[in-house]
Amino acid sequence: MSEVEGSGGGRVGKIWRKHGGGYYALLAVGTFVxxxxxxLTSSFLESEGVRDFVSSEILEAIFTFGLKTIINSFMAGIWPFVWAGNMGLTMTAxxxxxxxxxxxxxxxxxxxxREKEYKKELGL
Known part of the structure; x- marks a missing residue:
């Protein structure tokens, strides 16, 4: 793997590269996001407001959100099944x-x- 391919993107970039960086990866990353x-929205809505979310539940929110992130990473990898479960097979297709x-x-x-740029650079 080249230096450029192996760097950048953080967690989303890792998911992108894990799934090959193509169309499948695009849908996996979109599903993950x-x-x-x-x-995050459900964690916020379960709290009693911004102050409650930030002050008293921050540690619980981090741990819960972290666990959900691990689960979401897995679910993003099997996005066709997630989509089919939410939208049905026909809409997924x-x-x-x-x-x-x-x-x-x-x-x-x-x-x-890009090909035109390369040809121009090479004088072809």
Whole structure:
């Protein structure tokens, strides 16, 4: 693994690289971020307000949130099952398939532009 590939991104970057850095990784990271926001929101809503959340429950929130982060990391890896459980198989296939079409078009455009830059640099 190169120095660039192995660095940066923190926890989300590790999940991205773990899943190959492609479209599957994009959906895994998106699922992870969604689950983390959902966990943080539910922890906040379970408290009796901002002061209560910050002062009296901060340690409990950190430990609970940390455990949920570990679980969410695992769940992000099996995002097709998470999505199918939440949206149903047909909607999962439609969203993942439609997203892949958009992903491949964007990726193809970026690679084509990059190829032109390389050819220009090499004088081809």
């Amino acid at each position: 969604y689950l983390e926001i959902q966990a 439609a969203w993942a398939g439609g997203g892949y079409l958009v992903w491949s078009v964007i990726l193809a455009a970026l690679l084509a532009r």
